Amino acid sequence: MPGIEYLFAALTPLNIMLALGGVIAGTVIGSLPGLTATMAVAVLVPITFSMEPTSALIMMGAIYTGAIYGGAYAAILLNTPGTPSAIATTFDGFPMAKKGQGDLAITVACIASVTGGLVGATFLLLLAPPLAEIALAFGPVEYFWLAIFGLTLISALSEGNLLKGLIGACFGLLLACVGIAEISADVRFIFGSQVLLGGIETVTALIGLYCIPVLIDLVATPDRHLKVDHKPRGFRFLEALAISWKAKFSLLRSSVIGTLVGILPGAGGSIAGLVAYTEARRTSKNSQNFGKGEPEGVLATESANNATVGGGFIPTLVLGIPGTPPDAVILGALLIQGIRTGPSLFTEKASIVFTFIYGLYLATFLMLPVGLVIGRYAYQTIITVPKALLVPTVAFMTMIGTYAIRNSISDVIIMIVLGVIGWILNRFGFSPSPIVLGLILGRIAEQGFVQAWTIGAATGELWKMFFGRPISLAIIAFILLSLFYPVIRSRFGKRTGEVPHVE
Amino acid sequence: MSNNLQGSLQRDTSTIFMACLFIFVAVVFLWDTTHMLDSDSYVFPRAVAIAMIILSLTLIVWNLVKPRLAKGESLVEASTARRVALVAAMLVGCLAMPWLGFLIPGILTFFLLMFIAMYDQWTKKRKLLYPVIAGAIVLGFYTLFGNILQVPLPVGTLFE
Amino acid sequence: MKVKLKVLTIMMLVSIFSLTGSIVLADDYPSKSVNYVIPFGPGGESDITARHQQPYFKKLFGQDLIISYKPGGGGAVGWAQLNKMKGDGYNIMGINLPHIIIKPQEKAVGFTTDDITGVYMFHYTPDAIVVNNDSEFKTLDDLIAYAKENPGKVTFSGSGKGTANHIAQLRFDKLAGIKTTYVAFKGTGAAVTALLGKQVVAEWGYTSVGAKQAEKARMLAVAMDERHPEFPDVPTFKELGFELVSGAFRGIAVPKSTPEDIRMKLSDMIGEINADPEFRKRMESDGMALLDVDYKGYQAFIEEQSKVMLEAAREANIIK
Numbered sequence: 006m007p008g009i010e011y012l013f014a015a016l017t018p019l020n021i022m023l024a025l026g027g028v029i030a031g032t033v034i035g036s037l038p039g040l041t042a043t044m045a046v047a048v049l050v051p052i053t054f055s056m057e058p059t060s061a062l063i064m065m066g067a068i069y070t071g072a073i074y075g076g077a078y079a080a081i082l083l084n085t086p087g088t089p090s091a092i093a094t095t096f097d098g099f100p101m102a103k104k105g106q107g108d109l110a111i112t113v114a115c116i117a118s119v120t121g122g123l124v125g126a127t128f129l130l131l132l133a134p135p136l137a138e139i140a141l142a143f144g145p146v147e148y149f150w151l152a153i154f155g156l157t158l159i160s161a162l163s164e165g166n167l168l169k170g171l172i173g174a175c176f177g178l179l180l181a182c183v184g185i186a187e188i189s190a191d192v193r194f195i196f197g198s199q200v201l202l203g204g205i206e207t208v209t210a211l212i213g214l215y216c217i218p219v220l221i222d223l224v225a226t227p228d229r230h231l232k233v234d235h236k237p238r239g240f241r242f243l244e245a246l247a248i249s250w251k252a253k254f255s256l257l258r259s260s261v262i263g264t265l266v267g268i269l270p271g272a273g274g275s276i277a278g279l280v281a282y283t284e285a286r287r288t289s290k291n292s293q294n295f296g297k298g299e300p301e302g303v304l305a306t307e308s309a310n311n312a313t314v315g316g317g318f319i320p321t322l323v324l325g326i327p328g329t330p331p332d333a334v335i336l337g338a339l340l341i342q343g344i345r346t347g348p349s350l351f352t353e354k355a356s357i358v359f360t361f362i363y364g365l366y367l368a369t370f371l372m373l374p375v376g377l378v379i380g381r382y383a384y385q386t387i388i389t390v391p392k393a394l395l396v397p398t399v400a401f402m403t404m405i406g407t408y409a410i411r412n413s414i415s416d417v418i419i420m421i422v423l424g425v426i427g428w429i430l431n432r433f434g435f436s437p438s439p440i441v442l443g444l445i446l447g448r449i450a451e452q453g454f455v456q457a458w459t460i461g462a463a464t465g466e467l468w469k470m471f472f473g474r475p476i477s478l479a480i481i482a483f484i485l486l487s488l489f490y491p492v493i494r495s496r497f498g499k500r501t502g503e504v505p506h507v508e
Numbered sequence: 509m510s511n512n513l514q515g516s517l518q519r520d521t522s523t524i525f526m527a528c529l530f531i532f533v534a535v536v537f538l539w540d541t542t543h544m545l546d547s548d549s550y551v552f553p554r555a556v557a558i559a560m561i562i563l564s565l566t567l568i569v570w571n572l573v574k575p576r577l578a579k580g581e582s583l584v585e586a587s588t589a590r591r592v593a594l595v596a597a598m599l600v601g602c603l604a605m606p607w608l609g610f611l612i613p614g615i616l617t618f619f620l621l622m623f624i625a626m627y628d629q630w631t632k633k634r635k636l637l638y639p640v641i642a643g644a645i646v647l648g649f650y651t652l653f654g655n656i657l658q659v660p661l662p663v664g665t666l667f668e
Numbered sequence: 669m670k671v672k673l674k675v676l677t678i679m680m681l682v683s684i685f686s687l688t689g690s691i692v693l694a695d696d697y698p699s700k701s702v703n704y705v706i707p708f709g710p711g712g713e714s715d716i717t718a719r720h721q722q723p724y725f726k727k728l729f730g731q732d733l734i735i736s737y738k739p740g741g742g743g744a745v746g747w748a749q750l751n752k753m754k755g756d757g758y759n760i761m762g763i764n765l766p767h768i769i770i771k772p773q774e775k776a777v778g779f780t781t782d783d784i785t786g787v788y789m790f791h792y793t794p795d796a797i798v799v800n801n802d803s804e805f806k807t808l809d810d811l812i813a814y815a816k817e818n819p820g821k822v823t824f825s826g827s828g829k830g831t832a833n834h835i836a837q838l839r840f841d842k843l844a845g846i847k848t849t850y851v852a853f854k855g856t857g858a859a860v861t862a863l864l865g866k867q868v869v870a871e872w873g874y875t876s877v878g879a880k881q882a883e884k885a886r887m888l889a890v891a892m893d894e895r896h897p898e899f900p901d902v903p904t905f906k907e908l909g910f911e912l913v914s915g916a917f918r919g920i921a922v923p924k925s926t927p928e929d930i931r932m933k934l935s936d937m938i939g940e941i942n943a944d945p946e947f948r949k950r951m952e953s954d955g956m957a958l959l960d961v962d963y964k965g966y967q968a969f970i971e972e973q974s975k976v977m978l979e980a981a982r983e984a985n986i987i988k
Contacts, residue, residue, distance in 0.1 A: 040657075047710040047737070048657050054723055141865035145851075168567045172530055175560035179537050182553045185741040185777070188852040190829040190986075191549035192741075192775040194540050199748060199778050203740025217595075224594045225586035227627035270861055271854075325880045326861050333711025333857070340880075340954060341719050347883045394638065396625035397618045398645055400598055405614070405649055408602075409659045412705075412738050413745065417602040425595055433526045451552040456851050459548070460868065463823050463849035545985060546829070548852065660703060660736050663754075 007130065008359030015063065015363035023064040024368040028375050031071020036383060038079050038087040038212050039406020042072035043330040050338045058342045059357050063364030065338065069331045070122055070314050070368050074376055077114040077307055082107055082231070082387045083399060085216035087406075089207050089275035089445060090310035093282040095215060096162070096438070097295065097302030104298050105232040107388070111380035112245040113300050114307040115373060117256060120249070121308030122369035124260035125267065125315025129322075130362050134348060137323035139268045145460065146471055148271050149453030150480040152446040155276055157487045158283045162296065162438045170439040173430070177443020180205050181451070188452055200415040207275070209416045210423055210444050212403050214437040217424020220403075223396055230395060233388050240377050248300045255285045255301055256308050263309030267316025270326050271452075275445050277316075281309030287490055315365065322346055322358060523571050527564040534560040593624045609664030610654075615646050694929040697757050701732035704920075705753075705761040707746025709739040713856065713876065714762050717791060717918055720950055724941045741777065742828065743767050748778025755925025757934060765789075765917035766977045769970070770830040773978065773987040781970065787931050788938040789919035789961035789969060791951060793874040795836035795891040795912075796902075797824075798863060801884055803870070808888045808908055811870065815846040822848040825862040826872040827855050830986050832916040833872040836891060838980045843910045860885075874915065875899065879955030891915060897952055917959065917973070919966075935963035 034045040045068050053061035076091035081098035094114065101110040128136060143151075156174060163170025183194045184204020195201040223230055249256055259281035266277035285305035286295040295302050317328030325346040327333035339346065344354065351358055387395070407420045427437045461470030471477065534557040541550040541557075601617030622642060628634070653659040702725070708714045718735050725733040738746040743764060753759040763786055772780045797808065805811045815822045826833035829852045837850045851868055853859040856877065863871040864884055871877065871885075875896050878887040887902045891914045895904055905912040920938055922931060941947055942958055951958055961969045981987045 043710060044657070050710075050719060051722060051735075140861060144862065144865055144867035168563060168570065172527070172560060172563045172567065175556050175563060176530065176533070178556045179533070179553060179560070182537075182556075185744060186549055187742075187854045188828055189546045189548035190742060190771075190774070190831070190852075191544055191546055192777060193544070193549060193553065194537060196536075196540070197776075202748065202778060203745035206740070221591045221594060222586070224590040224621075224625045225588070271858060320861075324861075324864065324884075326857055326864075327711060330709070330711065333709075334715075337711045337716045337719060340716055343950075343953075345880065345882075347881070349883060391628065393622050393626040393628065393634075394641060394645075396594070397621035397642065400594070400621050401614060401618050401646065401649065404598065404602055404617070405610075405653055405661075408610075408661070409653055409657070411740055411745070412660055412736060413740065414602055414605055414662065415745075417605075418599070421595065421598050421602070430526070433522055435526070447556075452854060454552060455548045456853065456862075456867075458551075459849060459851045460823050463820050463851075465821075545988075548829070658734055658736065660705075 008355055008362070011356055011359035012363045014059070014356065014360045015367060020060055020063050020364055021367065023060055024067040024364060025371050025375070027064045027067025028071040028368050028371045029379070031068035031073075032075040032372070032375060032379050033071075034068070035072030035075025035087060036078040036379075037075075037406055038083070038085045038216060038403055039208060039408075039410055040072075041088050041208060041330075041410070042069050043334060044409065045069070045072045046331045046334045050334065050341075053338050054341065058339070058344055059360040059364070061338065061342070062335070062357070062361040063368070065335050066314070066318075066361065066365045067368035067371075069335070070311065070365070070372060071375070072331075073311050073314060074115065074118040074307070074372055075379075076310075077118070077303075078111065078380060078383045079216075081110045081114065081303070082383065083216060084219045085403070086211050087208075089211065090278050090313065091306070092211065092275065092438075092441060092445075093278040093306035094303055094310075096282065096306075097297070097299045100296070100298035101300065101303065102231050106298065107231055108238060108381070108384050109241045109245060109248075109300065110303050111384055112241050112377060113248055113303050115376035115380055116245055116249045117259075117304045117307035118311040118376065119369055119373050120256055121260040121263055121311035122314060122372065123366065124257070124308070125264045125312035126362060126365045126369060127315070128261075128264045129315040129318050129365070130359075133319045133323050134351065136265075136268055137320050139265065140270055140320040140324060140326060140328070142476060143269050143271070144474070145453040145456035146474060147453070147476050147480065148269075148449050149457055149471075150477050150484065151269075151272060151276065152450035152453060154283075154480055154484045154487065155279050155446045156442060156450075157484055158279055159439045159442060160488060161283070161286060162442070163436065166434055169435050173435045173437075173439035174443040176435075177440035177445075178447035178450070179443075180210070180440070181444045181447030187448065188455060200418060203411065203413065203415065205419060205423070205444065206410055206416055207445055208410050209407050209420045211441060212407055213420040213423030214427040214441055216399070216403050217421060218428040218431060218437070220396060220400055221424070221428050223392065227392070229388075230392065231388055240381060242377065245300075249304060252289075252301045252304055255289060256304055258288075259285055259305040259308045260312040263312030264316035266309070267313030267328055268319050270320055270328050271449060276449075277309045277313045278306040279442070281305045283487055287487060311369075318365075322350055323348055524568050527567045527571075530564045531561050534558075534564070590624050594621065597621055597624065605662050605664070607664055607666050609667055610661040611646070611650055612664075614650065615643065618642050618646050694927075694933040697930055697933050698729055698731045700758060701734050702757070703759050704733050704735050705746060705759070706735060706737050707739065707743040707762060707764075708737065710737055713793060713874075713916070714764060714918060716954075717951070717956065718762060720947065720954075721790075721938075721941055724944050724947050725937075728940055728944070729937060742771065744771055744777040744779070747784060750779065750921060751783060751924045753923045755923035755927070757922065757926055757930035759923060760787075760934065761921050763919045763921045765792075765919075765970075765973055766830065766832055766835055766981075769974050769977050770835075770981055770987065773981070774830065781974065783924070784921050785924050785926065785931070786919050786921045786966040786970065787935045787963045789917050789959050789966065790938050790942050791956045791958050792915040792917040793832075793876050793955065794896065794915040794957050795832055796873055796875050796878060797840075797888040798860075798871040798873040798877050798881070798885050799869075799888060800863065800866065801886055803886075805870070805888065808903070808905075811888060812844050812846060815844075815848055819847040820849055822846075822870065823851055823868040824848055824870050824872045825851050825853050825859040825868040827859050828852050830981060832914060833859070833874075834984075834986075835977050835980045836912065836914050837872045838984045839914065839976075840905070840910065840912055842980075842983075843912060874955065875957070876955035878902070879953065892957060896955070896957065898955060914976075915957070919961070931963050
């Protein structure tokens with residue numbers, strides 16, 4: 006273990022207190038839709054001015070870790086991914102909760118998050134400098150293909166109607182273009198409206214498309230929000246542990262995927278969860294249960310998104326290039342403290358780096374008890390609160406949370422309108438997930454495409470640009486595999502009882 | 509939309525209707541790209557809009573050629589009035605915020621939604637308890653966001 | 669409300685003594701924390717420079733400077749709302765050039781350049797051509813010579829279109845008589861990543877990139893009047909014969925309704941922070957260059973910059 010001598014520097018009572026407080030605060034903030042890890046960390050920045058750099062880093066790392074995990078609560082219990090990284094958690098988490106397995110889903114998410122967090126931190130500790138090169142090897146074309154790979158998940162998500170799924174994705178891709186274009190700076194598709202000028206913010210869309218339809222259906226009937234047909238059953242920790250152990254390879258693979266995707270500065274947590282979910286679904290024995298409340302699905306996304314924490318710190322600390330948006334804020338705080346990141350940080354400022362990494366381990370371990378207890382409390386609250394209080398509370402939360410993302414009332418209006426559109430579309434068989442996928446991946450795909458095209462055209466190697474680079478080819482292979490795997494498996498596979506899920 | 513139980517035929521026409529709507533959206537977006545100067549700005553959305561038109565046309569053709577029974581969910585027992593009221597209350601609440609600030613529309617929306625979502629009897633206990641809880645939740649969030657997280661919540665032009 | 673009443677009373681008292689009410693009002697300022705809106709997301713350069721100012725504001729004036737974010741539309745969402753905020757000196761907003769000059773010329777974005785009441789431009793991040801440490805181009809002349817032989821083949825990454833980087837690229841191409849390709853990325857971070865990953869030949873970046881990536885990249889020239897104190901070995905474009913002094917300018921604006929004396933006071937205060945030697949050192953070690961355009965000089969400064977920037981943007985067909 007490198008820098009083991011700093012382990013004890015990380016374990017001072019003050020640092021333990023900061024890590025514990027950070028994880029608790031992060032988990033609570035992350036569980037509120039609209040409050041992202043980025044915001045949680047940004048609020049802390051002024052406090053860190055007067056702190057030791059290592060303590061400040063540990064606290065920010067703990068908040069970040071907690072917030073990413075906290076996103077799972079709203080995803081599982083309210084079908085609302087509070088952060089983009091929790092999108093895929095809703096796919097199986099909410100169906101589980103609907104079936105009365107919400108407590109199990111939360112405990113599974115907690116175990117997965119801790120595992121993912123530890124894997125990510127271990128890569129950060131042992132392999133940060135070489136792995137940072139991945140961040141550099143990914144050029145515009147690779148991001149373009151990665152986005153397309155993410156879009157292949159639509160074939161799995163569109164529940165038997167691929168055409169509708171693809172149309173939904175196109176709709177999402179178009180929504181992504183609204184507002185001032187990120188790279189060409191052109192004002193697009195605002196149709197003269199100031200409300201749309203800032204574009205459709207991802208989290209705003211997530212809250213609208215996922216949470217508002219749930220609320221709309223919730224008020225329409227006197228039925229309970231989640232099915233409850235049992236007495237309190239504790240944490241169901243052993244049960245969750247058994248599930249995790251059975252899917253241990255999937256868990257580890259998802260954690261590694263999360264770490265690697267977290268390293269990519271242009272992709273971040275949102276894609277990590279999706280990629281891990283796609284892969285887990287493809288390789289799982291229970292793949293036909295995915296999307297209907299399969300714990301393995303929760304396991305895959307939650308481990309992947311917490312692994313992005315460690316992964317994202319790799320380019321942040323080694324290259325000074327933030328891997329994820331919260332990393333950008335932490336990097337800024339470091340700069341103000343007068344710490345310059347770069348390859349020599351690991352040697353010259355080893356005490357800071359390694360104390361921080363061990364602090365990250367500490368926070369991740371603390372997340373297990375903290376996560377279980379808060380998760381239990383969140384679950385109990387959601388199932389016991391009467392509808393007449395649950396609906397207004399969640400509605401109010403979505404409004405204030407959406408407002409807080411960019412301090413904008415326009416965003417709240419966009420959120421509600423998108424929610425209504427999403428509800429209507431869903432009734433006609435257009436599910437919201439392909440739209441969201443299009444919205445998130447559209448920006449990455451467009452930027453990658455336009456940049457690759459510009460570079461390719463300038464150097465006169467357009468064809469080679471898109472199809473001649475090794476990493477691109479590998480991603481293209483994965484795209485083909487993920488599209489045709491069900492066909493291949495049903496034709497040649499030994500397993501029986503499999504239903505191909507393309508139309 | 510309140511009556512979707514009539515089997516396959518109606519379902520198919522509604523899908524075709526939605527596909528037409530998507531084509532319309534795509535055309536509107538395509539039209540907007542004609543104002544753009546920079547090819548970086550229009551290449552991608554144009555490609556997507558054209559794809560969306562082709563896919564929607566395919567969906568229409570598919571439904572005409574091969575009509576089938578879709579699993580339509582019943583809306584009969586559900587209250588459409590409450591659905592509309594929920595959305596209306598939320599929209600009115602946030603439209604009022606630039607004028608009235610955050611707190612007053614927030615509390616009013618909360619109370620409205622409480623009535624909309626109420627299926628149980630308004631017992632004396634609930635009459636007393638719920639407003640107190642409602643106030644506590646709204647004020648709690650208001651403090652959390654406004655003071656602790658330092659979100660500049662709207663003050664309202666009427667009170668400046 | 670209370671503060672307002674107090675202020676009103678004081679104003680009345682003051683006018684009785686036939687003094688100008690404004691002096692006392694401004695003397696009182698700031699008597700509470702000041703809300704500083706950054707029209708970009710957290711973690712960007714606009715945020716970091718504001719964070720640099722934060723502790724000095726507290727130290728010099730005893731009040732907190734509370735930073736909040738209103739990102740969207742490359743700053744346009746925030747600036748469009750600037751004049752709707754309360755003009756009491758306790759709401760201020762960061763402004764950036766060339767954004768506030770170029771954006772309103774492209775399309776209707778909810779504000780015009782004249783809508784913005786700038787009180788101080790406190791620094792700029794000078795443009796610079798950055799290459800990888802192991803790049804074959806040792807000097808600017810190497811790059812120009814290569815670009816002349818291979819028109820269009822030199823690719824520059826840069827942060828967005830219509831930005832300082834882009835305008836600098838357009839202007840430099842014209843000055844040097846070369847043709848290069850500008851590849852727009854989302855923000856400086858992404859542009860640097862593309863450079864370090866060798867997706868492009870060079871980057872139109874900022875001196876701050878040179879400071880942050882000192883181990884992996886070097887600058888060929890900086891667009892300053894004189895050499896940057898942190899990089900005494902890097903020549904300026906001027907020295908090499910190209911009349912190019914440019915960068916991303918940052919300043920502070922107030923809502924239009926803010927009284928004249930508060931604007932003056934605020935301008936002096938930002939100037940005071942700028943004069944703090946410790947603050948200067950911090951900013952300069954991050955690669956920034958300090959700038960002192962106060963409230964009185966703001967209008968002339970904007971007019972001068974507009975002329976240059978709009979001309980370059982018009983020639984490049986960014987604006988009509």
